[in-house]
Amino acid sequence: MATYTLGQAAIVNMGTWNGSTSYVPLNFVAANGGSFLCKANATNIQPGVTAGWQNYWVSCGVGIKGIAITSPTAGTATVTVTLSDGSSSSFSFGTTALADGSVSTAKLADKSVTPVKTEGIQTQHLTAAVTLPASGWSGNSQTVSAAGVTSANTVLSSPAAASWESARDNGVRCTGQGAGTLTFTCDSVPGGNLSYNIVILN
Numbered sequence: 771m772a773t774y775t776l777g778q779a780a781i782v783n784m785g786t787w788n789g790s791t792s793y794v795p796l797n798f799v800a801a802n803g804g805s806f807l808c809k810a811n812a813t814n815i816q817p818g819v820t821a822g823w824q825n826y827w828v829s830c831g832v833g834i835k836g837i838a839i840t841s842p843t844a845g846t847a848t849v850t851v852t853l854s855d856g857s858s859s860s861f862s863f864g865t866t867a868l869a870d871g872s873v874s875t876a877k878l879a880d881k882s883v884t885p886v887k888t889e890g891i892q893t894q895h896l897t898a899a900v901t902l903p904a905s906g907w908s909g910n911s912q913t914v915s916a917a918g919v920t921s922a923n924t925v926l927s928s929p930a931a932a933s934w935e936s937a938r939d940n941g942v943r944c945t946g947q948g949a950g951t952l953t954f955t956c957d958s959v960p961g962g963n964l965s966y967n968i969v970i971l972n
Contacts, residue, residue: 805831
């Protein structure tokens with residue numbers, strides 16, 4: 771389990787990356803099919819594209835940026851898949867079997883040719899907000915529902931702005947996760963409800 775308690779900080783979802791926006795640390799953006807977290811002030815530094823982008827951004831979710839198909843030699847095709855972090859992978863295959871009429875509709879109908887289901891290759895992120903009710907503490911811990919959380923994914927938690935001081939003063943932190951749940955622990959029980967912003971990296 772990888773859980774990070776950020777203390778008096780907030781992850782801000784900025785939507786899709788824009789070259790004219792000035793980003794600051796903990797801004798979260800979507801770009802080129804992936805997701806990125808800003809770690810240094812950045813303007814017009816496109817994640818996964820601009821040279822040296824790794825100095826400003828952390829890749830949180832890798833997605834497909836583009837797919838190119840070329841035919842370097844007769845009878846062969848090369849497919850290159852480029853990911854949002856700038857890396858790419860290629861493979862080649864023979865095209866003879868792809869000629870018109872090589873697979874008949876009759877073969878498809880009788881299922882002698884099995885269609886392949888492609889889901890796409892993408893790591894997704896989810897953002898959520900959870901409330902820790904003042905009455906929900908049992909001793910010094912509390913478990914709340916958090917849709918999308920598993921025992922294996924990485925969870926980033928940060929108190930919402932209105933809850934910073936109480937969370938800090940009472941030592942509230944995320945200490946565990948399970949299927950659809952997050953567990954928080956405190957040094958002393960807060961007197962009111964707390965709100966937390968959550969980023970779930972799958």
